[in-house]
Amino acid sequence: WVLRDSRADVALTDVSGAGTYGLIAQRNSTIESPSGTNADGCGTNAVYATGLARINCQDIIATNAGGDAIWVSNAEVNARQANASGATLSGVRADEGATVNFLLGNASGAGVDGITCLKGSRVNARQANCNSCTGDGIYATEQGQVVAVSATAVGCGAHGVRAEFGSEIIAYLLTATGCDIGAYAANGSPDTIVFYINRSVRFL
Numbered sequence: 001w002v003l004r005d006s007r008a009d010v011a012l013t014d015v016s017g018a019g020t021y022g023l024i025a026q027r028n029s030t031i032e033s034p035s036g037t038n039a040d041g042c043g044t045n046a047v048y049a050t051g052l053a054r055i056n057c058q059d060i061i062a063t064n065a066g067g068d069a070i071w072v073s074n075a076e077v078n079a080r081q082a083n084a085s086g087a088t089l090s091g092v093r094a095d096e097g098a099t100v101n102f103l104l105g106n107a108s109g110a111g112v113d114g115i116t117c118l119k120g121s122r123v124n125a126r127q128a129n130c131n132s133c134t135g136d137g138i139y140a141t142e143q144g145q146v147v148a149v150s151a152t153a154v155g156c157g158a159h160g161v162r163a164e165f166g167s168e169i170i171a172y173l174l175t176a177t178g179c180d181i182g183a184y185a186a187n188g189s190p191d192t193i194v195f196y197i198n199r200s201v202r203f204l
Helices: none
Strands: 007-009 021-026 030-032 045-050 054-056 070-073 076-078 092-095 099-101 115-118 122-124 138-141 145-147 159-164 168-170 181-186
Touching: 021 030, 021 054, 045 054, 045 076, 070 076, 070 099, 092 099, 092 122, 115 122, 115 145, 138 145, 138 168, 159 168
Parallel strands: 007 030, 021 045, 030 054, 045 070, 054 076, 070 092, 076 099, 092 115, 099 122, 115 138, 122 145, 138 159, 145 168, 159 181
Antiparallel strands: none
């Protein structure tokens, strides 16, 4: 737990099975965990960053979290190639202007949504897998923005991708087959799911 302008450098760390958080940074602090951290089965979040904190945790194993696997609120997380599958809530939750790099990440099998992006947050989910989620594969609301180029949201119980209230999902080459609804945009977001070339997006 790192807070108040502090810094921790960790590598190949095993925090699996933690009762609450695997990695947590608050109040303008930094955690550098560049590769190989095991945060499987944490009770609440495998990764939690808030208050202008920054966590670099690429390649992290953040599976089977009791809440959101990666929760970022008004902070920045680099979770490139992270495995955040099997979360009880969302694989990735970006809130309050957060920035998350989830390039090549896996948020499949979430109990709610694979990726939830809200309140002006931004998520890079290029080539991410958000399959077989109970709710939406990718959900953006309240001016959230998700870049989901070449991502997959297959077999989700609700929507493959859903954008509401001024949000945007850039979904070029997205695959959203086998969902109840492939793509949904509403409530002030008439053009927020941007496909560029319609035939590149598969829903059936």
